[in-house]
Amino acid sequence: MLASRPAASIRSRLVLLLLALWLPAVIGLGLQARAAYLREEEATRDELRQQASALSFAVQAELDRRLTLARALAALPALKARDLRAFERDARLAVQGTTDSVMLVDRTQQFVYTALAQSTVVPRRAGSLFVERDMGVSFVAKGPVSGNPSIAVLVPEAGTPSPQFNVGVPFPPSRVQEVIAQQSYREGSTVSVLDAEQRVMGRNRDIGRWLGMQASHPGLRALAARRGSGFVQTMTLDGVASLTYLAPPGRHGWTALVALPEAQLRQTAQRLALRAIAVSAVLLALGLGLAALAARRISRPVQALKDAAGELLAQRVPEPLHTGLAEVDQVGSVLHGAGVRAREAEHVLEARVAQAVAEARQAEANLFEARKHEAIGRLTGGIAHDFNNLLQTISTGLQVVYRAVPEGRHTRPLEAAMAACGKAADQVRQMLAFGRAQQLRAQPVDIADLLLRTRELTGKSLGERVELVADIDPALPAALADPTQLELALLNLVFNARDAMPTGGTVTIRASLAQEDVGEQAGVALVRIDVQDTGHGMDAETLARVFEPYFTTKPVGAGSGLGLPQVQAFARQSGGDVRIASTPGAGTCVTMLLPLARGPAAAERPEAPRERQPARPLRILMVEDDVLVASVVPAALEHEGHQVTLCRTADEARALLERQDCAADVLFTDIVMPGAMTGVELVEWCRTHCPDLPALVATGYTSRPPAGVWKVLRKPYAVEDLLDALEACAAAGRPSQP
Template sequence: MAFSMPQTSIRGRLFLLVLALWIPAVAGLGLQAYSGYSSQKQSMLEEMQQQAMALRFGIDTEIERRLTLARAMAALPSLEARDLATFERAARAAVKESDERVVLLDRERQYFNTGAPVAAVVARHPGALFVTSGMGISFVPHGPLTPAPLMAVLVPESGRTPPQFNVGVPFPPARVQQLIQQQRPRAATVTSVIDSQQRVMGRSRDPERWIGQRASYPALLEMAVRGGSGFLSTQTLDRVASLTYLSPPGRYGWAVVVALPEQALTNAASELALRAVASSAVLLFIGLGLAIVAARRISQPVKLLEQAAGALLDQRVPAPLATGLSEIDRVGEVLHHAGQRAHESGRVLEARVREASEEARKAEASLFEARKHEAIGRLTGAIAHDFNNLLQTISMGLQVVSRSVPEGRHTRPLQAALAASGRAADQIRQMLAFGRTQQLRPQPINLADLLLRSQDLTDKALGERVRLVAQLDPGLPALMADPIQLELALLNLVFNARDAMRDRGGTVTLRASVVDGDPAVPDAPRLLRIDVEDDGPGMDAATLARVFEPYFTTKPVGAGTGLGLPQVQAFARQSRGDVRIASTPGAGTCVSLFLPVAALEAVAPPTAVQHARRSDKVLRVLMVEDDVLVASVVVAALEHASHSVVLCRTADEARALLEQGQCVDVLFTDVMMPGSMTGLELVAWCRENRPGLPALVATGYSARPAGGVCKVLRKPYAIEDLLDALDACTAGQPLLQV
């Protein structure tokens, strides 16, 4: 049964396309609105908490200041001698230069208040606080001389037990209100200060009404009584549902309550939701408008095309179309030519049929060729691992035989077989190159040869006003780097120098010298320093500090991307080197590229002849390899080199041995193998559970980065490469002594 698509118009499909694009946009706007609301709410909560803690600290500071003054006055000898007149004069002198006041009280009377011009004995408020030890903060609805509420820090007189007098320093509610206003609370929030008895000592809204009232919401009251702190949903004293934060009590039992009305949070959410809805509506309106315009521009040409097709069905030659849409016009042209050809003779029709058949055959052949290449690309990855294992077995076996057979008539066939194995490995690498990202391939490079190869390109790019001068010592050693990337880096530096001197011309000088050691590159004791210097205008300090930032450029729009120097820096550091730049305004610029010098053995031509080992260490090797042939040859090669080998077929088996405490010096593992773990996953497990165990990975296919390993050996590898890699991995490790 054939499946047919539902019939829809172009306009309908455009509308569906608009909706398909609009719905994800609406979802994204909704998520953005929700995220904005969550962030805004979290910001409000953090602001409430910070405001409460800052206010609590200010309250503690104010109480501490008055407590210090009260204790100092309570220790005066005149009070102990009951010379109250002298004590009053001392108190007035102590607060003369400040706005503080000192009062002297007993259980029933107030003897004087330095805030009043003359001393007057007045009765205290019934039940007013009297402190016999330590300190206390009294609160009365109104003072003896004023109807306003009054607070005071009280301490008992010194030297008398029980004390007769208390010395107090008033703490007016107005000061608490000042501290609240200094925090600049949000207009919607209500900030209150409560004492150790949970009484309101200050409030940002209607303080005259609520000072002295006890907090009434049960959950808040219970949390304050037990000295807790945190957020909770409450109602304020004026019955407003709020999200409230209670600070921890201060040194003197006072705490701060900051309440944010829930309506404020609801308003913030509503505002963000309305913005999202408005943005969605605008997007939908614009999308539908564009769909209507597009439908109108497309519908008329389609109708003309339909008329041309009808003319062709009526055996008439349709006229060429000129609608302005290239696709429609091309179809109209095809219909026009089809109408002309319909009137030709049967011979022409048969020729066209034969031509169409030939084109179909070519298309089928092209399709077959494309599918064949696709199959080759897919099969490459599948066969590379197994084929490299076979090559590893062959090459390693030949190397073992080469070590055992004396020089003679068998040497040349063995060397030829080894060379053939190497060529086979190159073929595998070429197969694996399909669709894979190329990595850096460092090799020994003669700098002079590299410059000669790129001379034509640089001469043409520099032009007539800028010339390149190379000052190279013919005895310079080879450097170790990827030649293509090095050439690109040098061209980048030369072209940058050219651009700096484009207006007035000049000279770009390239120098090279050997540097013995550099603190910035500890792994490369010998480096080749390549200086690219120009006599252009130079750079100031601000520009020089940003030259290695990606996309930073001083060139005009369209003349530079800002990626040249960052790419040079990335190449140098990936090559185990570095790059530096020095510049002075008016004195030109010098960029110095530091790259490692190639080792002598890396420069020497390869040879299949056995060479001496670099180390006489005897290693205990835990080898993980599922291929029987590879395992048999490599184990024999390692044991021939006096190493001991513990062989595991899977990573799971090796992990079990390590968990049992198996004593080994180095882990040598393949990547792809059966079981629940790959070789790279085994290395990651060792990095967490056996961090001191070096790891060496061998692979014939995997392109995954092998983080945490000393070296990656590409199959097939030479015996000497394996032994050198094991030496390098275990350098500095405590090993079994020979």
């Protein structure tokens, strides 16, 4: 046996509660601090981006101004006429009153330089920039005249594809420094201007040391070389780890960057973290103080509550508590009430145990009843299957004889026998409808016509003391239902009404169009059929059980208790429902709700076999395990000129098809049969391996067609229906080979 853990005190529980409240607060503060840091970092990034972009734009403007001047001078007629004196005169006039100067160079010499009082020809340094198209910006660490670093915007002379001269507008790097100084930056920032070759042309720190040197960080150089922009974690020329933003390069390839030391970003994060820690510490200290105070206030009431519990444990009634703590006083009151009601609870417990035993026995009886119903349903399906095979044998034999006997006095007994087979098949369908083992054959049914056809049978069944009254709406549309099952349902209701009036009375059948306002049919137009009697009625207890199978109030032998359950099963399978209302001494009214049919009621087909036109002979592969059916149906088909290959099981038929020993135009198979394969599985196999072989299925148990089946025949079927279905299947499949 495991040892129990020691119980925790109120003080420790309060501390845990405090921590449970404090930790989310700390987490919230941390998340808030992080969010503030991220917002500040994003603001810093935006500031760096704006500063670098503004500086790049200002440097671009300086280059553009000198480019405009150089292009104007490069188009002077004096230069085109090679009159260098006139060009120098015009150039001096162009820059008069400004700090700019103009120079004229070729690949090796400098001819004009307006910064001097008198221009002289001086040689250029080897490898100096000479532009043949568009423009260029050159940098020399030591000018040929001044000996100082110089930056110049160069353009080729205009009007010739092979220029001899370049016109340049030089300016000192100090001008770039002035542009940098005109902008405002965050303290500690490093600001640089790079030319197209990633050389430093301006810097807010130590420009004399770094002028003309390439950017040191390879990632920064690679980003600038591909004319990109963005943030890069770099190490500045001063050796400071920084977050650097490189602005998009201008038209001349020059760009600007602003770097902020990462230490400043970390200082922001540390400041926010320290603030969050300080607030958390204050909250924890306050919470601990409150927890200690609360523990003192709670300990005494809890001790009193403990004493009251001890009284109750000793089977004594504890006194109500008045500690000043509402919750403890409420628990004390509960303990006091528990002591008072302890003995009463013993009696209640005994009563409830007895009730639970009774409910368990009732549940066991209900389970037994449900299993009995399930067994009856399975038995009904099996009996229906076997009985339909027997009816199929009898019906087919009668039809074969009927077709062979000349019309006369001998045909009437045969027709009566075939009609009896049809009635027997209807009885089987009624059994299956109760067990829900088959799909109903719904079709439009005219209620008035149905009552007229059953009037004679109904009138004889009611007797002389019971009057039958029909009230049918003349404009009532057809109902969608199985006509045979609907007829049986109406007969069941009429017979129940007759039995409820042993001394006589009136049975009224009403049919009208109604709109149901409850249940699944709410808001749907339905055909409503009421069967009302003037009998003795039912009480509430009987009314609650009328739809239970085998429940009946009739004497032994006078009723089976299946009438109303069959009616309910039929109505619900048809898509409707059944309602019942009864008042003791005032009669009972049973209401059937059926769906409307979209078309008019179908005319009733004659039961006698019809004349058929001769059809082409078919090769039929028939699979039937019932010996009696297999003895008559092939003979009937062969009598019509068809060739039948009979197999007792689906396994035998599959083996025959696999060996290709059978050339068939149509497969005709039962569903339920012995062996490893059923008729449905045989059809599925044929869909894959014999896709051109159409399938016709016959069954006495269900009419739900399997996949790949053209039609389902319900046993017992007429020979004419079988022949029509076979011919239609053959026409839908591959053409028969001679």
